[in-house]
Amino acid sequence: MGRASDWLREERRKTLGDWVAFCLACGHAQRYFTETETDVPAACPQCGGEIRSRCPSCSARVSSMFAVECEDCGAELRPPVQFGATIRKPPKKG
Ligand SMILES: [Zn+2]
Ligand SMILES: [Zn+2]
Numbered sequence: 001m002g003r004a005s006d007w008l009r010e011e012r013r014k015t016l017g018d019w020v021a022f023c024l025a026c027g028h029a030q031r032y033f034t035e036t037e038t039d040v041p042a043a044c045p046q047c048g049g050e051i052r053s054r055c056p057s058c059s060a061r062v063s064s065m066f067a068v069e070c071e072d073c074g075a076e077l078r079p080p081v082q083f084g085a086t087i088r089k090p091p092k093k094g
Contacts, residue, residue, distance in 0.1 A: 017030075019053065022078065023044035023050070023051055026049055052077065058073040062077060
């Protein structure tokens with residue numbers, strides 16, 4: 001028996017990337033590979049907001065586009081209400 005569907009799923013995962021980084025401000029998300037983590041921008045290409053690619057608490061990587069909590073420690077990865085919110089200027093830092 002072939003495992004075409006599994007192969008396809010794996011192939012797609014490989015194409016898109018193993019991990020997810022997302023914008024804290026507008027929810028923009030992008031996938032990346034462990035090897036290409038350095039390609040993940042520090043600021044969102046859409047709004048200039050902060051891009052988060054790891055749990056702020058335990059530094060675990062994020063594997064789901066829709067994760068709001070760390071799979072490892074349960075820490076909040078981003079505010080739960082994001083999508084559909086009006087995009088405003090990113091909050092001032094410091
Ligand atoms: Zn953004
Ligand atoms: Zn964590």
